[in-house]
Amino acid sequence: MRDIWNIIRREIRIWRERPLYIIASVGVLLFNAVFYLTLMRDGLPKDLPIGVVDLDQSSTSRSFCQQLDATQLGQVIYYDDLHLARRDMETGRLTSFLVIPEHFNADIQASRQPHIGYYVNSLYFVGGALAYKDILTMVNLTNGAVQRQFYRARGMNEREIRARIQPIVLDQHQIGNPATNYGVYLNGVLLPGVLEMIVILITIYSVGAELKYGTSRHLLRTAGGSMDKAMLGKLLPCTLLFTLMGIFMELLLFHWLQYPIHGSLWWMFLDVLLLVAASEAMGLFIIGLFPVLRLAISVGAIISVLGFSLAGFSLPVEAMPPYVQGFSAIFPLRHYYLFHVQETIFGSGMAGWWKEVVHLLLFLFLPPLVTGRLERAYIRQDYERD
Amino acid sequence: MKGTKNIGAWIRDAYRIFFHEMRLIFSDAGVMVIFFVGGLLYPVLYNLIYSHGTVDDMPVAVVDNSGGAYSRRYLEKVDATRECEILIYCASMSEAQRLMQQQKVHGIIYIPSDFDASLVRGEQGHVSTYADMSSFLYYKCLTMGTSLVMLDEMHEIQVERCAASGMDAQQAYQAVQPVLSDESMPYNRPFSYTIFFISAALLLVIQQTMFYGSSLLSGTLRERNRSFASLPDQLQGLGIGRVLLGRGAAYFSIYLVIGTLIALLIPWLFHFPQRSEWWEVEVLLLFYIVDCIFFCFTWSTLITRRETVFVLFLSVSPMCLFLTGFSWPMTAIPPFWQKVALLFPSTFGCRAFINLNTAGGTLETIAPEIRAMTLQTVIYYFLSFLAVFAENKVIEHRDALRRVRDRLDERRGIDREEDRRIIAG
Numbered sequence: 001m002r003d004i005w006n007i008i009r010r011e012i013r014i015w016r017e018r019p020l021y022i023i024a025s026v027g028v029l030l031f032n033a034v035f036y037l038t039l040m041r042d043g044l045p046k047d048l049p050i051g052v053v054d055l056d057q058s059s060t061s062r063s064f065c066q067q068l069d070a071t072q073l074g075q076v077i078y079y080d081d082l083h084l085a086r087r088d089m090e091t092g093r094l095t096s097f098l099v100i101p102e103h104f105n106a107d108i109q110a111s112r113q114p115h116i117g118y119y120v121n122s123l124y125f126v127g128g129a130l131a132y133k134d135i136l137t138m139v140n141l142t143n144g145a146v147q148r149q150f151y152r153a154r155g156m157n158e159r160e161i162r163a164r165i166q167p168i169v170l171d172q173h174q175i176g177n178p179a180t181n182y183g184v185y186l187n188g189v190l191l192p193g194v195l196e197m198i199v200i201l202i203t204i205y206s207v208g209a210e211l212k213y214g215t216s217r218h219l220l221r222t223a224g225g226s227m228d229k230a231m232l233g234k235l236l237p238c239t240l241l242f243t244l245m246g247i248f249m250e251l252l253l254f255h256w257l258q259y260p261i262h263g264s265l266w267w268m269f270l271d272v273l274l275l276v277a278a279s280e281a282m283g284l285f286i287i288g289l290f291p292v293l294r295l296a297i298s299v300g301a302i303i304s305v306l307g308f309s310l311a312g313f314s315l316p317v318e319a320m321p322p323y324v325q326g327f328s329a330i331f332p333l334r335h336y337y338l339f340h341v342q343e344t345i346f347g348s349g350m351a352g353w354w355k356e357v358v359h360l361l362l363f364l365f366l367p368p369l370v371t372g373r374l375e376r377a378y379i380r381q382d383y384e385r386d
Numbered sequence: 387m388k389g390t391k392n393i394g395a396w397i398r399d400a401y402r403i404f405f406h407e408m409r410l411i412f413s414d415a416g417v418m419v420i421f422f423v424g425g426l427l428y429p430v431l432y433n434l435i436y437s438h439g440t441v442d443d444m445p446v447a448v449v450d451n452s453g454g455a456y457s458r459r460y461l462e463k464v465d466a467t468r469e470c471e472i473l474i475y476c477a478s479m480s481e482a483q484r485l486m487q488q489q490k491v492h493g494i495i496y497i498p499s500d501f502d503a504s505l506v507r508g509e510q511g512h513v514s515t516y517a518d519m520s521s522f523l524y525y526k527c528l529t530m531g532t533s534l535v536m537l538d539e540m541h542e543i544q545v546e547r548c549a550a551s552g553m554d555a556q557q558a559y560q561a562v563q564p565v566l567s568d569e570s571m572p573y574n575r576p577f578s579y580t581i582f583f584i585s586a587a588l589l590l591v592i593q594q595t596m597f598y599g600s601s602l603l604s605g606t607l608r609e610r611n612r613s614f615a616s617l618p619d620q621l622q623g624l625g626i627g628r629v630l631l632g633r634g635a636a637y638f639s640i641y642l643v644i645g646t647l648i649a650l651l652i653p654w655l656f657h658f659p660q661r662s663e664w665w666e667v668e669v670l671l672l673f674y675i676v677d678c679i680f681f682c683f684t685w686s687t688l689i690t691r692r693e694t695v696f697v698l699f700l701s702v703s704p705m706c707l708f709l710t711g712f713s714w715p716m717t718a719i720p721p722f723w724q725k726v727a728l729l730f731p732s733t734f735g736c737r738a739f740i741n742l743n744t745a746g747g748t749l750e751t752i753a754p755e756i757r758a759m760t761l762q763t764v765i766y767y768f769l770s771f772l773a774v775f776a777e778n779k780v781i782e783h784r785d786a787l788r789r790v791r792d793r794l795d796e797r798r799g800i801d802r803e804e805d806r807r808i809i810a811g
């Protein structure tokens with residue numbers, strides 16, 4: 001017990017001497033949180049630039065443009081020339097543009113069915129998809145407005161007209177994110193992903209630095225020769241700090257920013273604690289497997305960046321090729337995400353996520369596989385140092 | 387005479403530094419791993435992970451309480467879309483909800499019992515949809531599938547009703563769709579995740595691997611007190627320019643190869659759309675790589691130890707990706723972050739690559755980005771110049787600085803000897 005306490009004191013001394021540890025953990029998480037939370041603070045983009053080439057310039061086409069401009073999503077930019085609008089779309093300045101043909105108004109009045117042409121730049125994901133939706137809605141509303149005049153002239157009442165214009169009404173509900181907030185969906189997994197990255201890298205760095213700077217024997221001496229005590233003492237303060245950071249992150253998202261959560265915040269604390277423990281185990285496994293700091297940290301970097309893609313919150317895992325799907329299970333973030341879905345979206349409680357708890361706990365069996373190897377490296381110091 | 391002699395010496399020095407740097411890069415396994423394995427592995431891995439890129443036939447549960455001809459026709463059409471597939475007809479909403487919670491379905495379509503009756507009476511029929519928001523692609527599939535079918539059904543029912551009120555087919559068609567629309571979605575019709583993600587990620591890999599690799603190298607040199615900033619003193623006369631240019635030439639020649647592999651060969655291998663001429667991509671790479679080099683020289687000044695670059699700056703990679711505006715639109719990014727985005731070559735490089743390679747633009751289309759990158763290059767050249775100058779001064783006065791630090795430590799009562807035993811580095 002006394003040995004462990006001595007190592008903890010030694011560890012705190014290292015952290016005080018090297019500000020890198022605090023900057024790379026607390027500083028990096030805070031910076032990332034500020035970045036992503038302010039980047040998507042609106043939840044949905046507003047005022048996407050939509051180009052309009054109005055060749056008709058009639059009252060109908062003008063009112064169409066004004067209404068498109070008045071939607072929350074779109075902001076109309078007028079062009080005189082099709083080529084200019086096209087060029088601006090190619091350079092990414094416009095998400096989309098539409099062309100209102102000549103004689104638009106006259107053709108409507110004469111039932112000649114004029115065509116509105118619209119072009120969407122589908123290379124910019126969110127912007128393109130939303131602009132597409134916005135224009136499609138506006139074209140349908142225009143159709144409805146023209147029909148309304150036509151049916152009014154035939155003497156129908158408003159109720160009948162509504163049924164004629166829109167016989168089927170779609171009521172859309174978004175389970176777990178009623179406001180379709182892009183930030184809620186993305187930040188809820190991106191920030192834990194950043195935490196996973198920090199935990200893996202710092203664990204590797206702090207255990208590996210003993211090798212690199214040749215202090216590992218001193219560490220083992222302080223621990224009374226016990227590798228288990230040495231690792232325990234080294235990781236305890238880290239675990240405490242990382243868990244506090246994780247709890248702060250969950251509080252920030254679900255309590256202060258009021259992200260929708262169907263289940264209980266306490267279970268999310270459990271989720272983040274398991275994420276921290278599993279990521280530490282993974283970091284320890286990597287440095288044990290490659291007891292050379294610079295190699296281990298490169299491997300850790302490559303793995304934690306891939307974790308973002310393979311967690312499956314952007315492109316779902318089932319849409320990936322079969323041989324990649326199984327690979328996704330080796331990332332703690334994947335299991336954190338599945339737990340997070342069950343708890344925040346469905347509030348399913350233990351019945352929904354107990355399997356993920358088991359999966360995350362399985363990571364803890366990784367370090368014992370390599371501690372022998374790491375201990376030998378600690379004693380012999382016979383690997384390249386940098 | 388003296389002028390030509392100086393120029394000759396200048397070129398000889400730059401040449402020597404070029405080979406010196408090349409030797410450093412190629413003899414360092416870590417840097418080689420980052421440059422060649424990291425630089426080429428990521429593009430290949432991303433192409434594999436995102437080889438398909440769309441969610442097709444997403445499983446949907448249906449609760450059809452109406453069970454009439456209209457609801458059946460609606461559901462059959464939804465089933466036929468690329469986006470949705472009806473996995474199961476449930477007897478109740480609670481059953482459907484359970485399936486969604488178990489992640490067996492990612493959407494629910496609920497048709498109330500009065501749906502057919504309302505439509506037959508000539509009134510409005512309601513359909514409710516419930517999307518699983520655990521991924522935006524699920525939401526998009528359900529919305530697209532059900533909305534497109536809704537529009538189609540709407541027109542069909544409208545035509546039926548007009549026909550019932552005595553119009554002929556042509557009149558009815560004209561009445562329900564007074565305005566027609568033609569959509570055109572060039573570049574990425576199915577909104578494939580692959581095309582939009584990889585277009586943005588490829589060039590980012592160039593900047594990031596170069597940054598991590600070169601920082602690794604300069605961190606190592608600084609650990610051994612052999613920083614390249616001490617080079618100007620070893621040369622005849624002082625000249626930081628030749629150090630920068632000599633080192634830059636080394637990175638340039640390596641990255642011209644890696645860049646070509648990333649931006650031309652890998653897309654070709656994976657049948658990724660390549661809509662521009664190959665030499666236009668090379669011109670873009672030329673500007674981009676030079677920009678990246680001086681960007682790396684400037685920022686790697688902050689790295690004093692070998693491994694710290696990963697611990698501190700790894701999470702910058704996803705940030706840079708978001709700052710290119712590939713996902714969250716550039717116009718919706720807060721002004722402060724738009725200014726931060728100006729710091730990174732990737733902001734312009736990735737956008738230029740998307741517009742040039744994937745959208746099939748020309749060099750004229752990407753001229754604004756090229757101009758921005760040129761300006762960035764000039765600024766970063768001077769900043770890296772200043773950085774080398776400053777570091778050189780610090781090295782010269784290292785002993786004096788150390789004495790100041792020791793004095794401070796003494797005052798704070800820190801036992802430096804004990805610390806050295808624990809930390810050493």
